[in-house]
Amino acid sequence: MARRRAKKRTAEERALDDLAEPHSALWTCLIELWAWGSLSSPIVQKLASAARQSGCAFVISRLLRTSATAARKKETCTGISCARTLPAASLQSSAGERTESTSQAILPASEWIRSLCGHGLDAALLGSEADRVRFWERQLSSPRAVGVGYYHVRSFCPAQTVPLLLFADGASHAEHDGTVACDIAESMFLLAALPKSAAVKRESWRQLWSALVADFNDLAHGRAADGSALPLRAVVWVVSGDYEHMANEYGLPHWASFRCFWCCKQKADFFDFGDIARQTYAVEDLLDQAALEHPLTALTNFSPCMFAIDTLHCLDLGVAAHVYGNVFYELTRDWPETKIGSIQRLNRELRAHCAALAVQPPRLAPAVAALAATYGCGSTHRKRRARVTSLLASLYEAASCRDLVMPADKHEDFVNALSEFLDQYRCLRAACRDDGWHIVFKFHMLRHLDEQSKHLSPRYVWTYPGETLMSLVCQLAGSCSRGTPGRLLGVKVLEKYRVAQHLMLSGQIPVRSRMVSDELGE
Numbered sequence: 319m320a321r322r323r324a325k326k327r328t329a330e331e332r333a334l335d336d337l338a339e340p341h342s343a344l345w346t347c348l349i350e351l352w353a354w355g356s357l358s359s360p361i362v363q364k365l366a367s368a369a370r371q372s373g374c375a376f377v378i379s380r381l382l383r384t385s386a387t388a389a390r391k392k393e394t395c396t397g398i399s400c401a402r403t404l405p406a407a408s409l410q411s412s413a414g415e416r417t418e419s420t421s422q423a424i425l426p427a428s429e430w431i432r433s434l435c436g437h438g439l440d441a442a443l444l445g446s447e448a449d450r451v452r453f454w455e456r457q458l459s460s461p462r463a464v465g466v467g468y469y470h471v472r473s474f475c476p477a478q479t480v481p482l483l484l485f486a487d488g489a490s491h492a493e494h495d496g497t498v499a500c501d502i503a504e505s506m507f508l509l510a511a512l513p514k515s516a517a518v519k520r521e522s523w524r525q526l527w528s529a530l531v532a533d534f535n536d537l538a539h540g541r542a543a544d545g546s547a548l549p550l551r552a553v554v555w556v557v558s559g560d561y562e563h564m565a566n567e568y569g570l571p572h573w574a575s576f577r578c579f580w581c582c583k584q585k586a587d588f589f590d591f592g593d594i595a596r597q598t599y600a601v602e603d604l605l606d607q608a609a610l611e612h613p614l615t616a617l618t619n620f621s622p623c624m625f626a627i628d629t630l631h632c633l634d635l636g637v638a639a640h641v642y643g644n645v646f647y648e649l650t651r652d653w654p655e656t657k658i659g660s661i662q663r664l665n666r667e668l669r670a671h672c673a674a675l676a677v678q679p680p681r682l683a684p685a686v687a688a689l690a691a692t693y694g695c696g697s698t699h700r701k702r703r704a705r706v707t708s709l710l711a712s713l714y715e716a717a718s719c720r721d722l723v724m725p726a727d728k729h730e731d732f733v734n735a736l737s738e739f740l741d742q743y744r745c746l747r748a749a750c751r752d753d754g755w756h757i758v759f760k761f762h763m764l765r766h767l768d769e770q771s772k773h774l775s776p777r778y779v780w781t782y783p784g785e786t787l788m789s790l791v792c793q794l795a796g797s798c799s800r801g802t803p804g805r806l807l808g809v810k811v812l813e814k815y816r817v818a819q820h821l822m823l824s825g826q827i828p829v830r831s832r833m834v835s836d837e838l839g840e
Contacts, residue, residue, distance in 0.1 A: 350827040353818035354790060355797035402426050402529070402543070420805040423812055424510045424526055426533040427482065427552060428542050435549040439823060443505045444550065447477040454479065456723045460773035461623040462555060468538065468619040478540070481555035485784030487563050488514055506787045508815050512808045513795065523567070527613040538618045553619045556779045558626045568612050570625065626779040627763055627770060629717045636760030641710055641743075642682065644754050645690055645703060652693075667692075683711040699749065702742055709739035717776040724775050733768050740765060791815070 348365075351357045357365075403423050434440050445453075454476035463469045510526045536543055540551040557568075565572045614620065650660035671685040672678065687707040694704030716724070716732035724732060746755040767776065791811060798810040821827045 346827060349821065353814075353821050353827055355793040355795075355814065355818075358797045358800060360800070402429070402533075421809075422510075422512070422526060423809050424529050424533070425508060425812055425816065426530070426543065427507070427509060428533050428537040428548060430507045431480070431537065431550055431552060432542060432548055437823075440550065444480050444552075450479060450481075451476050453481060453722060457481070457555070457773065461769075462621050462773075466619050466621050468553070475551070478551050480550055480552035482552050483556045483558060483779065483784075484554045485559050485781060485787070486557075486567060487560045487781075487784065487788055506783055507819070508787065508791060508812065510808070511791060511795070511811045513804045524613065531613045531616050535616070535618045554617060555624060556626050556774075557614070557624050558628050558779055558781050559784065560781075561631055564625065568614060568625075627766055628780040629714075629776050630781045630785065632760050632763050632767070633714070633717070636758065637764050638683065638710060638714075640756070640758065640761075641706060642686055644746075645686060645707060647754060648703070649689070649693060681714070683707070683714040687711040699746070702746055706739060706742045706746065709735050709742065713739060717771075717780075719775045719777060721775055722778065723773065724771060729772060732771060736764070736768060794818070 348357070352362060402425075403421055431440070431444070434443055457463060458469055468474065509530055512522060512526070533543065534552075534554055537548065537552045540548050542548055557564075561572075564570050646664060650657070650664055653660045653663060655663055667689060668682075668685055671688045672682070675684045675688065677684050687704070687710065690704040690707040694700050712735040713732070716728060716735065719728060721728075740761065743755070743761065744757065747757050749755075770776075770779075794814045795807060795811050798814055799807060802810055818827075
């Protein structure tokens with residue numbers, strides 16, 4: 319028995335040694351596909367069988383040994399020794415009213431930070447002390463900090479406090495790239511996951527949220543759950559996500575309500591954007607409007623102003639979609655070709671403008687502005703339409719500002735472009751309402767970006783990175799779902815994610831190119 323155990327340990331140690339060796343491009347590609355869920359276990363077994371028949375089983379056997387060892391030796395992996403199992407609780411399942419008790423798990427943010435600091439990755443992924451000091455110098459006067467005692471006590475240390483963005487959303491499994499590429503992929507970490515089929519009731523998430531909030535509060539004071547000191551502190555600074563999910567999960571006012579989400583005190587004409595411009599944030603009013611009954615309100619530094627409007631859901635999936643649709647409809651309607659011919663012509667001209675301006679979908683604003691300008695002569699309506707698309711392109715450019723806080727001149731240009739855009743669009747609506755130029759709730763929401771962008775550039779609260787992470791999590795869920803009950807799928811996804819994150823952070827697999835490029839994916 320002793321000899322067998324010794325052989326088993328030797329095999330595992332040999333597999334761990336393989337992890338540190340340089341590997342071929344084929345091995346790296348295979349382990350990357352496996353780690354991010356593109357290769358399920360049955361597919362790996364099938365590849366192994368085919369490799370043996372072809373006489374090249376060495377690479378596949380190394381893949382199998384490495385994946386198995388990485389899954390077992392979690393305590394040796396960078397950044398993945400941090401799972402915390404929660405007591406068994408009842409999950410509200412989709413099978414009628416039946417509930418099942420099962421243990422869930424979270425990946426606490428405090429343990430992520432402890433692990434990153436322990437492996438010397440904190441400066442690269444969490445910023446340097448100078449970065450943090452510069453951040454808090456500009457942010458402590460914002461509505462998110464005003465009136466919140468945590469930021470104004472002597473023990474608050476800007477150099478040691480990391481600001482966090484908390485993103486939550488639900489998504490269906492789909493085999494596609496993320497919504498947009500991002501350049502902060504390594505700084506995004508999964509905290510918890512549950513399948514929708516096992517969590518159709520809000521109560522199913524309450525245990526996870528309570529555990530996460532308790533961990534965030536410990537992290538805000540620089541301690542772990544066991545009471546030991548952490549090298550850094552961190553606080554949730556921004557909460558963002560899909561508006562529908564934020565209303566359903568956090569209990570915020572629905573984005574399509576009269577008062578426009580949670581940040582609005584509108585009492586007069588809904589379309590009076592000038593009245594909205596004169597509004598200011600008032601924490602007590604926001605608390606009264608939201609009437610939140612969610613564990614998130616127990617955060618040490620909680621403020622309703624931490625809920626943010628982002629450009630993906632407000633512009634891409636709202637205002638810009640309406641503008642593009644109206645412009646495309648009018649152009650194809652006015653051209654002499656048939657409906658199919660007009661659509662083909664539209665695609666040709668749009669591709670030509672994208673190529674000339676070096677832009678790719680879905681970043682279409684400059685190309686649509688150029689297309690509208692091509693047909694912007696003649697009537698007042700055409701000129702106004704061209705002006706609206708040009709202003710929309712300016713809004714996107716300003717929203718992509720890489721500065722933490724917009725310089726005063728850039729913010730003034732952003733506010734002026736925003737005001738003129740809404741005024742011009744309102745004129746289009748008044749003249750061409752029957753042609754589809756309607757004002758919907760997200761135009762109203764867009765006006766609130768004026769106040770929000772004054773203290774933090776829109777780039778730092780947008781949800782493109784979170785949506786990209788969601789696509790990866792969905793892919794991992796698809797690779798873990800075979801034969802796994804829904805109530806256990808969340809734990810399986812966290813285990814697989816821990817291994818993938820370790821392999822990426824330790825350099826065993828490359829950071830996914832579409833996630834670190836500042837260019838858009840296909």
